[in-house]
Structure formats: structure tokens, C-alpha cells
Amino acid sequence: MLTINLIREKKEFVIERLKVKNFKAEEIIDKILELDTSRREIQSKTDFLQSEMNRISKEIGTLMKNGNKAEAEAAREKTYSLKEEIKTLSGKLIPIDNDLKTEIVRLPNLPHESVPDGFGADDNVTVKQGGVIPQLHETALPHWELIKKYDIIDFDLGIKLTGAGFPVYKGKGAKLERALVSFFLDEGEKAGYTEIMPPIMVNEDSGFGTGQLPDKEGQMYHATPDNFYLIPTAEVPVTNIYRDVILTADELPKKNMAYTPCFRREAGSWGADVRGLNRLHQFDKVEIVRIAHPDHSYESLNEMVSHVENLVSKLGLPYRILRLCGGDMSFTSALTYDFEVWSAAQKRWLEVSSVSNFESFQANRLKCRFKEKGGKQTRLVHTLNGSALALPRIVAALLENNQTESGIKIPAVLVPYTGFDTIG
């Protein structure tokens, strides 16, 4: 969430910036400022009254100690009306605080100045394209046929066990999945990320911290008896490690990564182009997360983009990097780069990674701050994360792009992990 100070001091700027995200903020901001004004007014009054109250209470304490009962009783008389007044005032404060929070949480993050205007995917800007788009033979198949042909991923079995969107990986399919996870983690380790194995269920506070709750609860699986949520991405548990934490500047940036399964209900998002591995309820992903100094977070973002680019290059996949336009960005992000790989049989680009800087938007929810060495003031950190990488669409592209008449070729970098170089 945005800080109240920013809204207070740069109202017009906030409204202008949010227009890039096609968000009309004026009305909400006016309401916020109104609530903020009355909140501060009431706060000042109650603080003053409370301080009077504290003074008299201490006086009574002293009088009692000295055995001065009559004066103590007289002083006590004075407190009754004060007490009533404080109660009334602070009673007003509660709904105002609540309203203020509900309103402020509705405002999306401000887009970075480099974010292009636009409404949807068509307005995203391709900043780079790499790799070579392969020409497939006449009888080339889409991955949902290939997985049946070689019996490596079984959707029907997943339906039997759980439901649609929960594939079962078998034999070389399972091995390939495990190989990719290991490859991604090893590359992350080389790049200086510390591996984390977090819980894959989180509580409500964690869901709020990274911005999934309260709005996107319908997108998460909810274990109701204990009120836990299955994570939609490792971003949630890993970033929440730093909830309610004050770091020192020399600890930054924190670089963590985690492999986890991810669970998404994808309510209402099924339609065309979601066959096979293109969209699932459960999938595997390695996520990289950084907690950065606000003055250097965009250097971090660039490093993360390079890291992801390195991964898709090593896998030999044709890719492109997009800078998302305001209309296509997430609620929480300030700047997002999407990575897409070419899926040769489907003849389309598939999103395999999204790398974002959230600046202080999540940090403000998380209350993750830092201090300069020897400094007194706390400042909010910047948080960033990116997929490095999400597996299913990588698998889809690998299978389709590398298919030959005699089987599917495994990229050389993965062979040490799979132990085989062909699925056939």
C-alpha cells in the first residue's frame, strides 16, 4: 500500500501516475485525505486529554501515599468527565482508522516512470528478443499430444486423483521436472541466492503482507479449519520472512530463492489457449526474491532480468522480454518485465516469468524497514521478485521445439540432471 505521507504531500502526482494504470484515484484520495485529517484532529485531542488524565492519576498516587485522602478524592472527581470525553473521542477514532485502511489498501502501486501507457497485452513493449525460432517438421505435434505419445505427463490420471489442472508427471516426465528444478536452483546459487524451503501454506497475515489478501482470496485454495492458504507463489512465504523486520543497510540486498509447488484456483480464467500445460491449478516454480535498498532496487531488477535471460538462453529457447504497460501490470507492481518463450507447435509466445519491482508497496504492508548504519531513522525497503522459472510452459516449449522424428531432444545443460538426452 502507498504511504499516507505520499498521498498527503503529493496528491496530484499520485493521481497522475495512477492514470497510467487506468485507475481513477481522485475520489478515493479525497476520501482518504478527509479521513486522515479527522484522524489527526481526534488524535491530537485525545493525546492532550490523555496526558491530563495521566497527570492527575500520578497526583492521586502521590496524595494517597502521603495519606492525603480528602485531596485524592477531590482529584478523582475531576477525572470522571475527562474519562468520559476520552472514551467518546477514541470511540470515534476506531471506525475512522478502519475506513482509512480499507480505502488506502484499494489504491494500486504507482507505476515507474518508464512504464508505457496502455490497456492490455497489445500495448506491452518488446525490449529484447533472443534465440532462434525453430522450423518444425510436417508431422510436429503440440505438447498435449507429445506427452501422450511418450507417456510422460498424464492429465486424465490427475483428474481421477484430484481434478482438471492437476497433472501427473510420470517416468521421464517426472525426471525432467526434477531436473529443471535442480538446474534452476543451481543457477540461482551461482548467482548468489540463498535457497529457502518454506511452508507451502500460509496464514492470513502473510497473505496480506504480499498483497494477495484481502482482494484475491478467491484465487487461493483455502484450508478452512485452520484458516491457511495454499501459496500461489513462493513470493508469499519468502517475502513474508521479512515481515515486521528492521534490517541494517549493510545487510541489503537480501537474495533468496525457493522451489515450491504453486496453487492457483484460476477462477473465471478458463477459455481458449489453456490446453495442456498452458494453465494449471498446481505447478512447480523456482522464485527469486530480493529485499533491496530503495536507492539501488532498479539495479537489482536489472540483475534479476539478466539472470532469467541467462536461464532461457541456456535452455536454448527463443524468448522475448516485454516491459508491461500500465494496464497490464499487477496491482502491486511498479515495473514488470515479462519473459515469454516461443512454443513452436502452438505457434505462440508463452509467459514463463514475470520480474517485478514493488518498490515500497509491499514493504509498507509488511512493515519491512531498514536503517543506515549508525542511523536512527527507519525507511521502507524495496521488495522484488521474479520467476526463475515457472516450469509447465518451459516444459511445453521444450517438448514442442525440440521434437524430432526420432524423439524429443533434451538441452545439453539438463542432461547431467536427467541422465538421458532423448525422450523417445
Added chain:
RNA sequence: GGAGAGGUGGCAGAGUGGUCGAUUGCGGCGGUCUCGAAAACCGUUGUUCGCCUUCCGGCGAACCGGGGGUUCGAAUCCCCCCCUCUCCGCCA
């Protein structure tokens, strides 16, 4: 699941109604001493909100797991919730 104990500042650990944001120790930071370091000694040491201040900062309020209550006054008393630990049972 049954029984018990407990949640206090970065950590350890006092505090059972009246200047307690909280004794003390450790750690951290600054200094004295030293060629330098260690030791010793001295000083300092949380967060959030509000008001004031050009900076430094000052004043006030709140925070002792969370929420409510009693009281002029709560870390201390009462109620609800959450969590942790120990023992027993079950068990990957």
C-alpha cells in the same frame, strides 16, 4: 487427543495495582587507555502515531503475545483468542 507450564526490549532474565518504556546482565554503538588489539572503565542503546522545529531535535500519546474489561491509575487483577514449551498417547 489428555495433563501441566509459560509468552516482558536484539538476546537472557527481574518485575503481582501508583513517575515502569520498564532493575540487571549480555550484545550493539561511541569514547578513554593502547603502536594496534584484547581487557578494564565511562557514556549510549526500541518501535509507531500526533504536535512543534529550516537541520540537529523537542514535547505529548501508545506499545510488556492479540483483543476486550475492572480502576483515578494495569506489564501486574478479570474474560476471550492466539502461540510456545514440557510430560503422556498416537504417528511420517
